[in-house]
Amino acid sequence: MAPWNLNNIRITRRNGVFLANGEPLMVYHFSSLVKTGTNTWKTNTAKFFVSVKGDVLALYKQYIQQIEGYGYENRIVQTLNFKAGSLRRLVQKVSGKLFNEFVEV
Known part of the structure; x- marks a missing residue:
């Protein structure tokens, strides 16, 4: 299971267990998940073309909480380092809307 399957497979949670089309979710590939x-x-x-919400959001949050609980330390990504802050913010805003979904924990 991975982000590119989310349009075809429904993630749900029942009694704290994540399911993929009603079957126990065994593996999920958190592709390109980066702390920003x-x-x-x-x-x-x-x-x-998938949004992180509902039970998928719960899956991401649980994973993030677990890896942070194990002491995961990811350096915060510095996307652009231009002096022109407005250009940097514009590029981040546009690229974020086009290619990224952000999860806050």
């Missing part, structure tokens, strides 16, 4: 801020993570799900 203190409490913000970037996914690549929008690239596959």
Whole structure:
């Protein structure tokens, strides 16, 4: 299971167990999940026309909480380092809307 399958497979949660089309979810590939801020993570799900919400959001949040609980330390990504802050913000805003979905924990 991966972001590119989310249009074809329904993720649900029953009694704390994540399911894929009603069967126990065994593996999920959190492709390109990157920490971008203190409490913000970037996914690549929008690239596959999928939004992180509902039980999929719960799956991402659980995973993020678990890896942070194990002491995962990801350096916050610095996307652009231009002096022109307005250009940097514009590029981040546009690229974020086109290619990224952000999850806050």
